[in-house]
Amino acid sequence: MTRPILFFLHLFLSFLIFSNSLYAQGNMKITGILYLTHQPVEINIEHGIIVNIETLAEENGIDDLPIIGPGFIDVQVNGHSGVSFTDQGLTAEGVLKATEGLWKEGVTTYLPTIITAEGELIRQNLRTLNKATNDKKLSKSIPGFFLEGPYISPIDGFRGAHNVKFVRQPDWDEFDSFIEASGHKLLKVTVAPELDGAMEFIENCRRNGLKVAIGHHNGNASQIHEAALRGATISTHLGNGCANTIHRHNNPLWAQMADDRLTPTIIADGFHLNADELSVFYKVKGVDNLLLVSDITKLAGLPPGEYDWNGKTVLLTPEGKLRLPDLDVLAGASFSIRKGVGNMMKYTGCSLAEAVQMASTNQAEMFGWEDRGSIEVGKRADLVLFNIQDDEVLVEKTIIDGEVVYTK
Numbered sequence: 001m002t003r004p005i006l007f008f009l010h011l012f013l014s015f016l017i018f019s020n021s022l023y024a025q026g027n028m029k030i031t032g033i034l035y036l037t038h039q040p041v042e043i044n045i046e047h048g049i050i051v052n053i054e055t056l057a058e059e060n061g062i063d064d065l066p067i068i069g070p071g072f073i074d075v076q077v078n079g080h081s082g083v084s085f086t087d088q089g090l091t092a093e094g095v096l097k098a099t100e101g102l103w104k105e106g107v108t109t110y111l112p113t114i115i116t117a118e119g120e121l122i123r124q125n126l127r128t129l130n131k132a133t134n135d136k137k138l139s140k141s142i143p144g145f146f147l148e149g150p151y152i153s154p155i156d157g158f159r160g161a162h163n164v165k166f167v168r169q170p171d172w173d174e175f176d177s178f179i180e181a182s183g184h185k186l187l188k189v190t191v192a193p194e195l196d197g198a199m200e201f202i203e204n205c206r207r208n209g210l211k212v213a214i215g216h217h218n219g220n221a222s223q224i225h226e227a228a229l230r231g232a233t234i235s236t237h238l239g240n241g242c243a244n245t246i247h248r249h250n251n252p253l254w255a256q257m258a259d260d261r262l263t264p265t266i267i268a269d270g271f272h273l274n275a276d277e278l279s280v281f282y283k284v285k286g287v288d289n290l291l292l293v294s295d296i297t298k299l300a301g302l303p304p305g306e307y308d309w310n311g312k313t314v315l316l317t318p319e320g321k322l323r324l325p326d327l328d329v330l331a332g333a334s335f336s337i338r339k340g341v342g343n344m345m346k347y348t349g350c351s352l353a354e355a356v357q358m359a360s361t362n363q364a365e366m367f368g369w370e371d372r373g374s375i376e377v378g379k380r381a382d383l384v385l386f387n388i389q390d391d392e393v394l395v396e397k398t399i400i401d402g403e404v405v406y407t408k
């Protein structure tokens, strides 16, 4: 063959390989056990979208197949892999690092969470998060952000690990500057309903399309019900963010449990709530009205020990418990949401399908993310492949938009 012909042949082959790789992006077939039916299926994905789910005959042996569920959705993540979204000096690279750490845990969508801090720090970190999520890859995992505080109870116990120095009354002008800094990606806020101006604040948030959660509060029953009437729809980590000793009748728990307008988020890491509390919330609210969250911090995945955290000593115990020894309160969690899936089955006796619903489907419905949260034809292929051993979900593979982002 002459040189020009060889050259054009080379060019043609290169084009074929290139166009094929373009076509192949987001295309795959996955075989596993569907979490809903416990039957083997083959899921066909094209351009990141589930186009077909075929049930397979069981005679081929299903023992070695992983379970396939929708990727976990965690709407309260303070940080991961040594990166905190509230720390000074947060960078886009840090956001990517934390996100990659969460992919290993089967989390495909999450809300980076900033907690009570000085106003300029909150604005700065919201700007950083906004910038980071202009990246296409990260935007698939991070649809928006959550601000837990700073308008919460200043009282010890109810305040939890939030710094009292920065706890304040609701201030709409300031909050508006937060919305602006976030590039209008602030989706959720936690407020204490008993604070001056809290009800107007809740209404303003609702008008601006934000989800309002009540939490870290000592609101009485009428304040809680009024907050729900004004538009609060979520109770932040119900059963936590509460003093250790409370009145048996007049306390923030009963009214939140009784009010059907409030969907609690719960931390089912085995430390924040005990088995009976988890069972009660599950029975009272029902599987459709509970959201598992991790409340995971930047110390997740690090070895046990004492850590300095903005001048405070935080203790990570060998069992995975995070405590502020000075105040004798929990300082967030170290286990990701997959731990909660296993614990809900263990402590409440719920099915795997129900536990996954509380870790993915309910979140997608609450926030209107119609392209994810379940495995159906037409949905984005955000999937987690896992096994279960001793009530623990062990992630094998995480897929987002038809692309593998983590393999064990």
Ligand SMILES: [Zn+2]
Residues within 6 Å of the ligand: 148, 160, 216, 236, 237, 241
């Ligand atoms: Zn909290």
